[in-house]
Structure formats: C-alpha cells, structure tokens
Amino acid sequence: MSLEKELYEKFFRGYTRKQWDLDPSELDASVTARVPTRTNSDDLYFTDTFQAMPKNGYTEMFRKMLSHPNIHIMLNTNFRDVVNLIPHKKLIYTGPIDGYFDFRFGKLPYRSIDFKFETLDQDKYQATGTVNYPTSNLYTRITEFKHLTGQVHHKTTVVYEYPTGEGDPYYPIPRKENQEIYNRYKKLADEMPDVYFTGRLGTYKYYNMDQVVAQSLALFRKILKESEHEVQIQAV
Template identity: 40%
Template sequence: MKKYLIVGSGFSGAVIAERLSKNPDNQILVIDERNHIGGNCFTERDKETNIMEHRYGPHIFNTDNQFVWDYVQNFCEMVPFINRVKTIYKSNVYSLPINLHTINQFFKKTLNPNEAKKFIESIANHNIVIPQNFEEQALKFIGADLYNAFFYGYTKKQWGCEPRELPSSILKRLPIRFNYNDNYYNNYYQGIPKHGYTAIFEKMLDAPNIEIRLNTKFDDSWDIKDYDHVFYTGAIDSFFNYKYGRLSYRTVFFNKTTTEGDYQGNAVINYADPEVPYTRVHEHKHFTPWEDHQKTIYFKEYSKETEANDIPYYPKRLKQDMEIFAKYETEKNTLDKFTFLGRLATYRYMDMHHVIGEALQIAKNFK
C-alpha cells in the first residue's frame, strides 16, 4: 500500500487524486484550506435566484487537446458555449477580440479583410524593432489608437501598473482578427459543464480510497514521513514561508448584485476606460443559456495587489519576481517526495486545460 498527500483540491489536485485512486492499494488524502473543493473553479447555486454562480469569476472550458476534453467529459456533460465578450470604451460597445467589426466601427470605415490588414499595417509603430515591454509590443502590432482604447486602461487596472512595466511576452501574437469572428477563444473545444464545475470535482474525488479534509492548511507542522509522496498545488513562496520574499500576484474581488430581468444582455462585458474602477462585469445566468431565470445576478470585478489574506490569482512575473522564484525553484529541486504542480506552485499562468493536462502527465509516473 502507498500513501499519498495532495495539497489542494482544484483541478491539479483532483486529477492526481482521481488517477491515483484507480489503484485500490493507494490511500489518498486530499486537504484544502478552504471550506469547499474545486479551488477557484468552485460553483454553486445562488440561494435567491437558483442561478449557477461562478464564485471566483467565470470559467469557460476551452481547449484544443481532445484527450483533455474527453477526460473531463467522464465527469460531466459539457454543453457547447461560445464566449462573446464585449468591451465598453468612451460609451461605445465593441466586440472582443478586436475583429473586423471592431476595426470598422472604431475607425468608422467599411474595410474588407485585405484592406483592414493594410490599414493596421499602416498605423502600427514600425520604429519599434524589438519590443522591450507590453506597451511596445502592442504599439508594434496595432498602433497607438487601438492600444489606448482597448489595452492601456484595462491592462493598467488588471495588473496595477503601467503596461510598459509588464513583459512583452504577455502579448505573444497579433491580437486582431481580420474577419467577423467574435468568439473570444481560438480553441476547437469550448463549453460549460451543465451542472457546474463543483459536480466535476465531486465525481473525481468520489472513491473509497480518497479522504478529503477541508479547512485544513498545509504547513511545516505536517509530518510527511508516513507518506510515500506529496503533491503540492499551493503557492510556492508560502510553502517556504516566504524565506526569500513574497512573489507578486494580482487578485480579484467582486461586488455582487441581484436584480430583476437581464442586467447587460451578455455574459462578460469589459470596461476599458481607466477611470472606471472595475475591469469587467459578468452576468452569471448568461453562462447557462439553457436555463430560464426571471432574476439575475451580476458581479463587478475589481483587481488589486494580493495581500496576506487574499487569494492569489495571476502571477505578475516581473523581473524581481523571477529572481525570487529562481531561488524557490532551486530549493524545491532539492526536496525528496514532493511534486509541485499547478498555477501557484509553478508561478505561471495556466488555463484549466493546461492544469489538467499537466496533472494527467505527472500522474503517469505514479501507480
């Protein structure tokens, strides 16, 4: 018999637990410091409206990895869902990502795809040869007008700093489509679980050799000698008690409102103007268009720097962060019986399908 400890019940921990549970000789303990499983993907029915609420912000499952897509559907019915994000800038509503309709509406033109490509090429900043930061990358791709409208204010609010302080790698490719496709994602498989994400985790962790302990924090008081291996999915700087310093993250918080009818007519609307304090508004009943609700709930989302009692969301990965992270990485690699996985433990941005794919790959090394 082997004993495994898994720290965290989000997708990283739940996938590892589910895979290990297939061997009945394994004994698996999953702990989570929150009072529920599922991490930031946790969903629950709002008590007043019965709308499926994404407690920590909206999650639309999307991937181009059929293996991951098929794996997740072992635990849910995935309903096709296309996320058609809108953004408001100077009292006008535009489609995101920037597409041919956005370009024509913004510049008051009627360009076709070829004309639009030439036009964007003409307004791009060609004086920037090797972009040194996010702002320069955006200006090189799309020029000042589109950057200031759709990227500057939103990015500054989201990351809490001037975009020129962020690495250029955040914007890896041209953020424009030269057609009228307003599907926010490029991946082939896109959907939302019919009964919410929590139901997925409940099925993943429903095995006689899996024990779950909530409201349980992992720290250096744990005696791990009785475990054959520990899978850690929490923040890597927390694991080492911040001995080299805290890594910087952005976190988000929400102002929830319940009202009658339909608040904004769409699942997600971004607010690009820097003077608007929130980054976006998501209306949760639009994530389940197959349901009918007379009332509605919507969240105004705000971004801020992560403090000691906050839930970290997005690793900032600034230069000083990466220097600190390198020290944690070096020490982590000296540990026996530990595997670090997931967004927080590896200090990188990962979508759900990346997290699941990584966990499935790691699980292959254990029986």
C-alpha cells in the same frame, strides 16, 4: 495617432493598469499577448476548435473529483500543521511555492480579485457573457452567467471584478524580477523528487482552466510512470 497606438490605448493600457496596478511597460510582453487580435468577425475569446464547460458546472466537477473514499478534505487547515501527521510517500503541492520554503528568498507577489455579486430582477443584463471595462469604472469586467450556462430564469446574476493587491493569491505578476525569485525556489523544488509542485501557485504561472487540467493529467501520468518503475525495481 496610429491604429496600433489607438487600439493599445483603448483596450490594453487602461485594463492592464487596473488589473496589475502597473503600466504595461513594467510587465512581461506575455500579458498583452493574452488578448487575441482578430482579422475577422469571430467574437469568441478563444480560437480552439472545441470549446465547452462541464455539463453541470465546475462545482459538480470538483465535487465528483473529491468524492473518492481515499480523499479527506480539511478546511481552514494550515499545511504546516498536518503535513507530518498524515503518512505519505509522495506529496502534490498546489499552494504558493515560496510559502513551502518559508519565503527564504522573499515573498512572490500576486494580484487578487474582489468579487461583487448582484442578482437582478430582469431576464438579461448585458448582451454577452463578459464585458470588459478598460478605462471606465474601478472594476475590470462584468460577467453574466446565464450566457455561459444556458440557464433560463426570470432573474439574472452578475459579478463585478475589482482587482486588488490584498486577498487570496490569484494572479502571479509576470515581471522579470519575480521570475528570477521563482527560479530560485524552483531550483530547490527540483531537488525534492517526491514533492510535486503544480498549478498557478506551485509554478508561479498564469494558467487557464483547460491548461490546469492538462497539467494535472500530465503530472498524474508522470507519477504513475515513476511508481510503476519503482515497483519493477522492488520486484527485481
């Protein structure tokens, strides 16, 4: 067996089949390309020059983002039930794009994750933050948060990730036929100048956290520029 074939069998194929419930040959090549190949001893997943997490975690980051007096959170609320009750000129939509258009071209498929948390009465559970399980067990990976946050405590919490086809939509499934369905929805979206579709679900694309933040900032700048242009026109 060649080295390429051996690495593929050990690291890619089993993990991909568990994660997506499909053989890698049935998915877009971008799925395999997400796993970096190293020719050095660097053991980090990403190669970015600067890598960091929010100082107080993502929960605090979102709490601050949502603390503005103009923002009102409505949980357990269907978008369709309130969209016509709240006055607005522009709409930023981060839900599934197919749902916005009442699934007229069919439902876009997603994969989800069933998270199983466990708190252990020991200082550390594993040697690094995340350990993947490409072939053994039903879960794909175990993450131990203390490695990521730097917390010091005599106990530790880990999470097991079990891929599933049910549950909240997390991962758009990158296949040609799915992309073709999305493109039909995108054509409808492009015809709605005051509705902005963004995020994983709104654009049916897998993004890392930093990419989502960058996309959101770019969208904000776009809307701001459009608004300034509208004000100028009204002034004239």
